[in-house]
Amino acid sequence: MKPDRAKELAACEAGLKLRYPHVVLGSLREVSAREGKFHMKRSVQIKCTFPGCETLRRIATSDLAQVTLCEEHTRQARLRRRREARAIHKAEAAKQPKKAKAKKAKKVVTPV
Numbered sequence: 382m383k384p385d386r387a388k389e390l391a392a393c394e395a396g397l398k399l400r401y402p403h404v405v406l407g408s409l410r411e412v413s414a415r416e417g418k419f420h421m422k423r424s425v426q427i428k429c430t431f432p433g434c435e436t437l438r439r440i441a442t443s444d445l446a447q448v449t450l451c452e453e454h455t456r457q458a459r460l461r462r463r464r465e466a467r468a469i470h471k472a473e474a475a476k477q478p479k480k481a482k483a484k485k486a487k488k489v490v491t492p493v
């Protein structure tokens with residue numbers, strides 16, 4: 382890498398660190414052809430912001446605003462959100478007066 386390129390990258394990383402404190406310094410990388418995962422974007426490592434978690438995760442710099450957790454904690458957060466949404470839904474359903482269930486016509490089973 383050319384020295385001015387490295388300098389530019391370091392400056393870019395410093396800027397990112399200011400906005401996103403979970404960025405791991407020294408981890409900003411240009412995308413190489415082998416890293417097709419990030420679709421020609423720069424990638425950077427982040428440290429999971431979950432208390433006590435030290436897991437590092439490589440993400441595209443464009444995802445920094447959304448991604449602050451490691452994959453495991455992202456999964457847990459998603460499950461928790463779903464559980465909470467379900468609880469709210471249930472509570473609201475309980476508030477509503479119950480609708481009388483329409484009676485289904487009994488199925489007549491004719492012996493063959």
Ligand SMILES: [Zn+2]
Nearest residue numbers: 429434451454
């Ligand atoms: Zn984590």
